[in-house]
Amino acid sequence: MDEASATSPPATESGGKPDYCFAPPRVCGKLSANTVALDYFSSIWRPALEILILAVGIYHAANFIRGTRGAPVVTGLVVLFIALSFLTTVLELTVLRWLLTTFSAFSAVAVLVIFQPELRRLLAELGNQSLLMSAREQREDVEVIIETVERLADVRIGALMAMEQTINLTEAVESGVAVDCEATPEMLETIFFPNNAIHDGGVLLKNGRILRAACIFPLTQRQDLHKSLGTRHRAAIGLSEETDAVVVVVSEETGAISYAYRNELKRGVTAEELRAFLTAIFVQRVRTRNWVDNFRLWLARQVKLTSSPKAPEPQPAPAKPAEPSSPAPGALPQKAEAK
Numbered sequence: 001m002d003e004a005s006a007t008s009p010p011a012t013e014s015g016g017k018p019d020y021c022f023a024p025p026r027v028c029g030k031l032s033a034n035t036v037a038l039d040y041f042s043s044i045w046r047p048a049l050e051i052l053i054l055a056v057g058i059y060h061a062a063n064f065i066r067g068t069r070g071a072p073v074v075t076g077l078v079v080l081f082i083a084l085s086f087l088t089t090v091l092e093l094t095v096l097r098w099l100l101t102t103f104s105a106f107s108a109v110a111v112l113v114i115f116q117p118e119l120r121r122l123l124a125e126l127g128n129q130s131l132l133m134s135a136r137e138q139r140e141d142v143e144v145i146i147e148t149v150e151r152l153a154d155v156r157i158g159a160l161m162a163m164e165q166t167i168n169l170t171e172a173v174e175s176g177v178a179v180d181c182e183a184t185p186e187m188l189e190t191i192f193f194p195n196n197a198i199h200d201g202g203v204l205l206k207n208g209r210i211l212r213a214a215c216i217f218p219l220t221q222r223q224d225l226h227k228s229l230g231t232r233h234r235a236a237i238g239l240s241e242e243t244d245a246v247v248v249v250v251s252e253e254t255g256a257i258s259y260a261y262r263n264e265l266k267r268g269v270t271a272e273e274l275r276a277f278l279t280a281i282f283v284q285r286v287r288t289r290n291w292v293d294n295f296r297l298w299l300a301r302q303v304k305l306t307s308s309p310k311a312p313e314p315q316p317a318p319a320k321p322a323e324p325s326s327p328a329p330g331a332l333p334q335k336a337e338a339k
Contacts, residue, residue, distance in 0.1 A: 073114055084096060088100060135283055141207075141208040141282065142278045142282060144208070145161065145163070145248060145274075148161075148189065149257050149274065150271050151189055152188075152255075154255070156253070158192065159248070160202040160236065160250075161188070161202065161205055162203070162236075162243075162248075163246045163248070164205065164243075165244045165245060165281075166244055169204050172239060173204065173212075173217055175215065176212035176214055176215035177212060178211070182208065182210070187210065188203065201215050202215045202247075217236070217239040218235070218238040218242060219231070219235055222237065232251070233258060233260075235247075237263065239260070247259065247261070257274060259277065261277075261281070
């Protein structure tokens with residue numbers, strides 16, 4: 001062995017460089033332990049994060065599709081795909097495996113075509129922006145609906161009202177007469193009066209205004225509904241399946257109040273229950289202020305105080321001369337003192 005090879009440090013398997021630590025042994029031990037811990041943590045948190053994202057996505061997708069018309073289609077496709085994948089893997093069916101691989105390349109287009117209404121509603125909800133209305137105005141709109149259904153239910157006049165949120169209802173309904181007026185109980189009663197020319201059909205409401213009347217809503221195709229449900233209730237469910245609107249129904253036969261929202265129909269509710277539901281949907285919740293909001297509010301007040309001109313101080317009113325006291329009734333007048 002020559003002198004150069006004897007003095008040179010031995011090479012390591014990692015890359016030919018010696019794995020030496022020139023720090024004290026205690027420090028070298030801590031560095032190696034920290035490195036191992038970091039490597040172990042990095043090898044765990046990435047898969048855990050991916051599993052968490054997939055679980056949340058699948059959970060919300062299942063909740064969104066559940067109850068819609070596309071839910072049976074999704075269930076059938078998933079069951080069929082899992083069964084064929086299991087058979088092709090266990091039995092080593094090459095042709096079927098190739099067909100599944102080819103079909104998966106075009107599955108995105110099939111999903112867009114089959115679930116077009118659900119995807120449109122999902123994108124509309126994701127792009128939902130808060131309305132530029134105050135909570136007071138929103139409560140007034142809710143009270144208009146409550147007062148209207150109470151009046152119509154007392155006299156058993158049928159009604160069908162759809163309250164628009166994010167999806168444009170004019171694209172989901174057919175025909176209709178343009179009204180475009182302020183929504184009031186009197187106006188809605190006039191529209192649904194039996195002898196009126198536009199009483200038959202539904203009414204579209206948005207931001208406290210009546211957009212259209214005598215509209216034809218799409219009927220639901222569900223087969224699990226009770227046979228006692230009439231056309232109004234089926235139309236309410238059908239419109240709630242394709243849009244995110246809240247549809248309020250008043251039965252002409254019984255005067256019962258119902259509402260449909262997200263493919264579900266709630267029958268026989270009271271006015272208070274309907275008010276609570278509409279308030280939870282349409283009235284903006286009061287957001288608790290944090291320290292940032294408090295600081296902004298304090299800063300705005302300070303700017304307002306410094307920018308506003310000071311009001312002149314009020315001058316004291318001049319003192320009035322004392323009036324001579326009038327003599328009491330029945331008292332004799334006093335004589336003036338001689339100078």
